[in-house]
Amino acid sequence: MRWGLCSLGPGPAAVARIWGLPRFPCSLGWRGRTRGFVVRSVTGASSQLPSSSNGRYRDTVLLPQTSFPMKLLGRQQPDMELDIQQKCGFSELYSWQRERKAKTEFCLHDGPPYANGDPHVGHALNKILKDIANRYHMMRGSRIHFVPGWDCHGLPIEIKALSELGGNTQNLSAMEIREKARSFAKAAIEKQKSAFIRWGVMADWNNSYYTFDGRYEAKQLRIFYQMFEKGLIYRSYKPVFWSPSSRTALAEAELEYNPEHISHSIYVKFPLLKPSPKLASLIDGLSPVSFLIWTTQPWTIPANQAVCYMPDAKYALVKCSTSEDLYILAADKVTPVASTLKTTFEVISTFSGADLENGTCTHPLTPGKASPLLPANHVTMAKGTGLVHTAPAHGMEDYSVASQHNLSTDCLVDEDGVFKAVAGPELENKAVLEEGTDAVIKMLRAAKNLLKEEEVVHSYPYDWRTKKPVVIRASKQWFVNITDLKATAKVPGQPAVRVGFS
Template sequence: MLRLLRCRLPVRRYPWGVRAASEQTSSNESPGNRKYRDTVLLPQTDFPIRRGPGETASTELRVQEESGFLQLYAWQRARKTKKEFSLHDGPPYANGDPHVGHALNKILKDITNRFHMMRGYKVSYVPGWDCHGLPIELKALAELDEEAENMSATEIRSKAKMFAEKAIEKQKSSFIRWGIMADWDKCYYTFDPKYEAKQLDIFYKMYDKGHIYQDYKPVFWSPSTRTALAEAELEYNQEHISRSIFAKFPLHKAPPKLASIIDQYSSVSTLVWTTQPWTIPANQAICYMPDTEYAIAKCANTGEQYILAADRIESTALSLGTQLQVISTFKGVDLEGGICLHPTIADRLSPLLPANHVTMAKGTGLVHTAPAHGIEDYSVATHHKLPVDCLVNESGHFTTGAGADLENKAVLTDGNEAVIQMLLARKSLLKEESFVHSYPYDWRTKKPVIIRASKQWFVNTANIKDKAQDVLKKVKFVPASAAGRMLEMLDRRTYWCISRQRSWGVPIPVFYHKETGEPLINRQSMAHIMSLVEQHGTDVWWTLPLEDLLPKAVLQKVDGSSQALDYERGHDVLDIWFDSGTSWAHVLEDGEQRADVYMEGKDQLGGWFQSSLLTSVATRNKAPYRNIIVHGFTLSEKGEKMSKSVGNVVDPDVVINGGQDKVKEPAYGADVLRWWVAESNVFTEVLIGPAVLNSARDDINKLRNTLRFMLGNLSGFTPETDSVASSEMYLIDQYMLHVLQDYASKVTDAYKGYEFGKVVRLLEALVTRDLSSFYFSIIKDRLYCNEETDPKRRSCQTVLAEALDVVVRSFAPILPHLAEEVFQYLPYRKESECVFRTGWIKSNTVWKKLGLVEAIEAACSIRDIFLGSIPGKNAAEYEVTIVIDPGLLFELMETLQEDSSSSKSQLNEILMCSQTSLMSELPLDLSPEASVMKGSFLINLEDGDICQEESYKVVVEPSKKERCPRCRKFTTASSLAPCARCLEAIAGKSTP
C-alpha cells in the first residue's frame, strides 16, 4: 500500500531553511562570491506569477483566440474514434440575462465534456434554449401596457420571439466567454421549425398510443396569467394567509340508519371547515370517512346539534369558543343516504358520500366537496356522477352562473368576502379566522393560484408510470439519493396537464367541430400540419387560412362530406415542459440513442428529467439517459437566496470583467469562476460571494507559482534529447514519478465520478505538499548548482517536465485558459501545440514502483527527526549521522548512500544537510554539541508479506566545514573557495 510521505512533519511547523545560492544575496557580498553566484543556473521564464486585474480578461481572450477554443468542438468531432460520449444539454430559459446558476450548470458540463474529449472520446454536446412560454411572453409585452391587450396572437408571437432571440444571444456570448466548448453555430432552439415538427410527431405518437387525452377536470390555474399550470410550475408560499371558516350544512334528509336519533331534534347540521370559502357555491357533496367514528354533539352556546368526527370535537369546540356535548356516536358508514341543504343556493342539495381522502389532521372530519375546485373532489364526483360545474372564469372571477351577488367578483379577494357575507346572512357561518399555511403560487408571477375545472389536454401518466419507474431504476444517479426523490415524485403524479391558454408556444394541432365540439386529430391531419410546420414554423397555425390547414385531401380521408369551414382551430399551446421534454428526439442523432448524461439542478427531478423520461418511455419504451447528475442551487455567501433588493446578487459578467469600481469588484477572469464551480460541493447548495472568489483567485495564484517554478527550471531542457530513463534516475526522482502515477490514477477516477471537488483537493495536495514543500525543496540544490547537462540535473528536470505535463492536463478541464497559457510558455513547445488537442495524462505504469517507496519514506522518517531537532534553522549547517543495526532498514538506506559518509549522496540530498554518515554503531567520539534522537520505521513490503518495525538513532551536530560561496552548503575547507562539487560544475566556465 502506498503511504505518501507518511511520517513527514508539516512544513509550517519546521521551516527547513535550506536555500540555494541564487536565493541568498547580500548587499555587502564580496565580488568573489558574486562571480560564483553568477554561475548558478537560475530559473528562466516569462510566465508571470500572477496577472493583474487589467490583464486577466485580455489574457484569457488572447488564449481563447490563439488556442482555437471556438474550433475545438468541430476538431474533436472530426476525429476518427469509435468512443462516443453524449451529454444532452438541458435548455436554459431564454427570458433574461445569464446568472451564476447558468455558470454553475454550464461549467460543470464543460468540465465533464473536456475531460472525456481529452481521454479520446468524440463528445456530442449541442447547446439549446427553451424559447416558448409565458414568462417570455409576459416580459416581451411588459413595456406595451394596455396596447398588449389588443394585440393579435401573431403580433404577440413576433414580440416574444424577438425577446427570446436577444436573450439567447446575450446568454450565448457569456457561455462562450466562460470557455464552454460547443458548436455554437449549430445550437437547438425550441422555436426552430424542425424542432417543432419533431415535437408534434412525439405528441401524435403519444396520442395514437392512448397516452394523451382531452378531459374536463380541475387543474391548477393561474388567474394572474389566465392559464393552466403543471405542478412543476408551482412554488409554495409557506406563509400564505387564508380566510378559513367553519360552516354548517343543515340536514335535509337524515341518513336512514340514524333517522331514529336525528328525528328527536329540530335542528341538526353537518359541520365543515375550509380555507377556501369562495368554493362553497360550487359544493356538490359532503364527504366522510366510512371507518371513522363520528358523533352528534350539542353546542352549549346555541343548543344546535352538529355532526362531526368524534376525534375533532375537542379542537373544534376550542376553535368555536364553546363546548360540544356528545349525544350519540356512530361509524361514518352510518351517514350513508343523508342529504344536506346547500347553505348559499336555494333548492341545491348536497349528499353525504364516503371518500378515502378525508383526514382527521384538521377540520371537522367532514369535507366540503366542490368537484370543479379539487382533485380528490373531482374523483368523488366521477365515481358518484356528480355535476362538475365551474363558476369561475379564466381571470379568476365568478361567472354569471354564480348569481348576481357574486358575478364578476375575484374569488381570491372580494368574491371570497361576498361568499362569507352570504353565509353570515343565512346564519350558516359559525366562525371565520386567518389561517397561515403552505399554498401554491404561480412561479412566474409569484401570485396565488386556484384549482379550476376546464377542458384541457392531459398525459395519462398512470399508463406510463410503471414502465417509467422500472427503466429509471436502471439509471445511475449522482448523488445516489436523487434517485429516490425522483421515483417518489413520479409515483405521486397521476396526470400531466400539457395544454396552456397562451399564444407563444407550439399549438396543439386539433380542430373542433363548430356544432358538436368534437376534436379532429388523426394521422392525415397531423402529417399535413407537421409538413407545414417543418417548412414554415408554427406561425402557420395562426397565419394560414383554415382551408390550408385542413385541405380537402385530408378531410376526404376523414369524412368526405365535411368542409373545412365546419371546424375551427384550437387555441391551446403545449406546456413548455413538453417542449423541452421532447428535446431528446431532436438532438440525439439516432432515434434509439440514449444520452450518456443529463446534468441539471435538483428542481429538474420534477421537471425536465421527468418530462424527458415520460415522453421517451411513452414513445420508445426506454429512458433518454444513462446517467443523471443533479447539482444544487447557488446562494450568497451567507446561505441566502440572491436578491437585487438585498444587494447580494453575483453577476458572472462582473466576476469576469470587473465592475465599475475595480477595487470593490475586481476582474477575476473566467478561470476563477470555473475554479469556484469545481471546488464547491455542487451536490448541495453552492455559496458564492467576494470572500469565495478571493479565495479561488488566491488558490490559482498559488498554483501559478508552482507552475512558474517548473517552467523556469525547464529552461534549456529538451525532452527528446535530454530526458533520463527512470531506471537511471535518483530514487527520489523515481519516487516522484511513482507519486505522479498514483495521482493520475486517482484524479482520473475522480473525474469519472463527477467528483470535481475531489479533483481540486488532489491537485492542491500534489502541488502544495508533494511538489512545492517536499520535492522542490530537495532538488533546488541539484537544479541550481550542478552543471547544466549533468545527468543528475537532467534526472530531476525529466521529472519536472513529467510533473508539469501531468499537473496541467489534470486541471485543464477546470482551468482551460491557464492550461493553454502554460503550454504557450513551454521552452520546448512545438509550434501550435495545445493541451486539449494532445490528450489526457500520459502517465506510465513503469513509474509505479512500490519497492522504492519504503526506502524514500524511511529516509523521510529520518529527515523529520532531524528537522524536528533544529526548528527554524538552516539544515545545511549540520551534519547527520544515522545509526541503524544491520538489517533490512540499513539495506534500504544503502540504496540511497553507498559510502559510509557523503555530501553528495541521494540520502544527503533528501536530508538537505551538508554531510550524511550511515553507520551500524554509535560513534564513540561524539562532540559535546551533538544531539542524539531515537526513531523507528515500520517496513511494509510485498503487500504485507514483509512487515517489521526497526529502530534507528539520528545524531545531529554542527558542520565542521566552511560554507561554500556558491551552493551555500557547509562542504568546503575554506569559505573563499567553492566545494569540490561546485568546482566541477564551473570547470571551464570563464569568470571575470
C-alpha cells in the same frame, strides 16, 4: 546545524526577529549571516509595515517578483479575456477535435436553457460542468459531439416579453404574443450565446438548435401525432392547478409553496335536509340539526355539491351550550372545535359514519338545493370537523367523488380567477381570492350559516413564475396517458413502447 537568522550586530536581521520573519534551516541554503540574506524591494510593500520617516525597513520584506498584474482595471479585463481566447484557440478547438481521427465518439445532449433573460451563475454552472465532461473525454481520445440549444417556448419567455411591453396586454392576439415572444427569445439567445463562447465552452456554435425552428417544430408535431395514434394523448375535463396571474394550467413541478400565505378560515353550517334512517331515530322530536364543516377556501362554497364523511369513524350529535343548536361532527373533533368556537358541546349520542349513508343536507347559500352525504376515503381527522365540504370543480379528491356519484362538475370560475355570471349577481366578476372570498363570507353570514371566520397562516401553492397564488379549477386540458407505458415497462422481456420516428 544552526536554525534561523543569526545577526552579528544591530541591523536588519535584528528587525527580522522583532517582526517575526520566518526562520529557515541553514542546510536549505540560507546563510547564517544577515548580510548574506537576499531581499528585494516590492512596490507598495512599505504599506504592510509601520510607517517610518526614512523607510529603512522597506527592503526587509520578502515578497515574490512577478509580472502578473495584481488587478485589471477598466477595459483591461475584457481585453485580457479576448487575448486568452485567441491565444488558446477556443473557437477552433471544437472543429479541430471533430476532424481528428478517433476510435470512439462521445455525445452529450444539451438540456437547453430558457431563452428568457441574461446569462447568470446558473448558466455558468451548467455549461462549465458539461464542458469539463466533454474535455475529459476529448483528452482520453474520444471525438466530442456537443450541439448546444435553447428552449424558446413556454410561459417564462412569454411573461418576460409581455412585461417589457407594460400597460394592458390583454387585447393582444395569440399571434401578436407569439411574435413578441419570438423576438424576445432571439435577443436573449444572442446574449447567452455570446457569454457561453466567452467562457470558452467547447461546442458546435455554428449549428445550434432552437425549439422555435420550423424543422424542430415539425418533428415535435410528428412525434405528438404518433403518440396520439398509440392512444397516449387524450383530452379531459378535470380539476388542475390554475394560475390566474398567468392564465394557464400548471403542473405540480411548476408550483412553489408559500408558508406565510394568509387565508380566511371559516366554520359553516349545512342544515340537515333529509336524515338517514339511523339518524332519524336519534333526532326524533329534536330541534333542527346542522352538519359542521371547516374550510380555508370560502370561495369554493358556491360550487358545493356534497358533504363527505369517513365511514369507519365515530360521529357525534352535540348540543351547543351557547346557541342550543344541534350539530353533527366527528366525535374526536368535539372538544377542539368547541374550543375554537369558544363554547362547549354536550354530546347527546354517537354513531358510526356509515349511519349517515343516504342522508342529505341543504346548501348553505342556496335554500332548497340538496347536498348529499357521501362516504369518501380522503376524509381525515387531522384538521377541521371530520366532515368535508365537496366542490368537484375545485379539488382532485372532490372530482373523484363526483365521478363515482354522478355529481355536477361545473366550474363557476373563469381563466382570470373571477366568478362567472352563473355564480350569481352578488359574485359575478369578483376575484375569488380577493373580494370574491369576502362576498361569500358576507352571504354566509346573511344566511345565518357562518359560525366563525378568522385568518389562518398556512402553506399555499404559488405560481413559481409570477409568485402569486394559484387556485384549483376544472378545465379541459390535454394529457398523456402513461398507464400503458408503465405497464409495458414493468413486463420483463417486453419491448419498450417506441415514441418517435425513423
